[in-house]
Amino acid sequence: QKEVEQNSGPLSVPEGAIASLNCTYSDRGSQSFFWYRQYSGKSPELIMFIYSNGDKEDGRFTAQLNKASQYVSLLIRDSQPSDSATYLCAVRMDSSYKLIFGSGTRLLVRP
């Protein structure tokens, strides 16, 4: 079992819709969770991080964490074509400095 799992996609949504990206992780001791966006040919950039169970909102983005289910998601409201990218989920396990990345989900927002 991979440590961090994501559906590779592509996830295709129309402009203005809500895009929902999901991620599961294997280590129950994981404490920190990150969503990165990576445009083709570019390096990853941080979208959001979340540490506590529940929702965290930042503009059009909402991260949701459920540690009991070992599940973290990213919602993008009012999706724009410029949101089309690969979204990487990353997890830091307890007492570790290492960030483990999922394989990424490719999002396509159709105009």
Added chain:
Amino acid sequence: SAVISQKPSRDICQRGTSLTIQCQVDSQVTMMFWYRQQPGQSLTLIATANQGSEATYESGFVIDKFPISRPNLTFSTLTVSNMSPEDSSIYLCSVEEVTANTGELFFGEGSRLTVL
């Protein structure tokens, strides 16, 4: 946020040769991380570079293949030795955000290597 400069940004190399990638950070950082991203894949941690000690390598990566230097708190190099086409990847240097203690990583722009 840290500003990370990597070079070369891209290179085409011949099989059997070695290439050294440089990473310069605009602030002092304790740990620097080297990741590999193979075509269409996610990021895999190669090693963690600490100043004043040997790098810590992840499973599947060895020092003979990927020697790392960390001479000071703002600079590191990764060498890809005796390259084969399977080493064609993007190599990314990253550092951890320390000011806000968020734990996020900042990435350089990457070095895209193609091995013929």
